[in-house]
Amino acid sequence: xxxxxxxxxxxxxxxxxxxxxxxxxxxxxxxxxxxxxxxxxxxxxxxxxxxxxxxxxxxxxxxxxxxxxxxxxxxxxxxxxxxxxxxxxxxxxxxxxxxxxxxxxxxxxxxxxxxxxxxxxxxxxxxxxxxxxxxxxxxxxxxxxxxxxxxxxxxxxxxxxxxxxxxxxxxxxxxxxxxxxxxxxxxxxxxxxxxxxxxxxxxxxxxxxxxxxxxxxxxxxxxxxxxxxxxxxxxxxxxxxxxxxxxxxxxxxxxxxxxxxxxxxxxxxxxxxxxxxxxxxxxxxxxxxxxxxxxxxxxxxxxxxxxxxxxxxxxxxxxxxxxxxxxxxxxxxxxxxxxxxxxxxxxxxxxxxxxxxxxxxxxxx
Numbered sequence: 001x002x003x004x005x006x007x008x009x010x011x012x013x014x015x016x017x018x019x020x021x022x023x024x025x026x027x028x029x030x031x032x033x034x035x036x037x038x039x040x041x042x043x044x045x046x047x048x049x050x051x052x053x054x055x056x057x058x059x060x061x062x063x064x065x066x067x068x069x070x071x072x073x074x075x076x077x078x079x080x081x082x083x084x085x086x087x088x089x090x091x092x093x094x095x096x097x098x099x100x101x102x103x104x105x106x107x108x109x110x111x112x113x114x115x116x117x118x119x120x121x122x123x124x125x126x127x128x129x130x131x132x133x134x135x136x137x138x139x140x141x142x143x144x145x146x147x148x149x150x151x152x153x154x155x156x157x158x159x160x161x162x163x164x165x166x167x168x169x170x171x172x173x174x175x176x177x178x179x180x181x182x183x184x185x186x187x188x189x190x191x192x193x194x195x196x197x198x199x200x201x202x203x204x205x206x207x208x209x210x211x212x213x214x215x216x217x218x219x220x221x222x223x224x225x226x227x228x229x230x231x232x233x234x235x236x237x238x239x240x241x242x243x244x245x246x247x248x249x250x251x252x253x254x255x256x257x258x259x260x261x262x263x264x265x266x267x268x269x270x271x272x273x274x275x276x277x278x279x280x281x282x283x284x285x286x287x288x289x290x291x292x293x294x295x296x297x298x299x300x301x302x303x304x305x306x307x308x309x310x311x312x313x314x315x316x317x318x319x320x321x322x323x324x325x326x327x328x329x330x331x332x333x334x335x336x337x338x339x340x341x342x343x344x345x346x347x348x349x350x351x352x353x354x355x356x357x358x359x360x361x362x363x364x365x
Contacts, residue, residue: 032052036133037051037057039051039065039129040129042128046066048127058073058105059104060105078101078109079102082100090128091118093125095115095116096116097115100114102132113132116130116131117130163218163221172214172215182200183204223237230266231254231269231293232254242277248281248288250291252290253290254291255295258293261300268335268357269293273293276304280304280308280351286350288306288307289304299356304352304353305350331353331355339357340358
């Protein structure tokens, strides 16, 4: 079928012959002037036409495109199976959308976002529109951003280790000496001055509370249990401490065979649980929270859920942009960098933060 016959026969606005011709001209002009690379195929998946953007992207002439199968030209052997699968779905009348790679005439592979749109007439495939957008530079920018994010995360972890070490080795020790001196002072005062004795006792209690809080902060900054025993002990410790501080009951559902993962994975899981519990406290109003962590083959599946009112959109934005934690966007970026995915489900029954991360990862950056 020739190009003009395709447009006149399959125009989307066919009321009269004149209207069909006018609509076909409009559609043809729209395609030809589109910055998106577009190719048009007939009902047998044969080349009909393409626009200048398509020729520029893939470097093939219309003559070359019409003399060979499109997938053979732009997919090549590297992506042949995937291209055949996508083409088959479109031929069966399904719209497809994916981000993948395709090959130019000079052999260079480019990252492309593809939309395959079937044109159905009377439940029969009359043609196919293929839309291709070069996203190579966008993907490079995303990979660079993730690499920088990974470096920043590593720097943050190292800074947390340093702060935790300083708090434990210096401030905590100094407070311990202060407590000891206050105990000695109380013994020296004895029963001679009840008012002074009371003041010393109150000061000792304050010093003890400060010491306990500093230990807690040091553990939260970089929990030694995580490095020593892994998630199987660090997560219960985190949940127990959160329950004591907040009054929110926390239930745990963890696989007994979690084993050990790479440091990056264990830190990511720990921080997501930490952030998820913080969001329960700040936004949900739930009296309970549940942590579920299971190993499925080579993947870790985590869920932190509550039975509260759900995070309002404004609260989610605040949690995302907050600077006193890793936030929603920080969680998602870290999980994606590790090759996993994160989603948040909100409904009338509450909110659930779900993360799936491979136990052994190659950084996506």
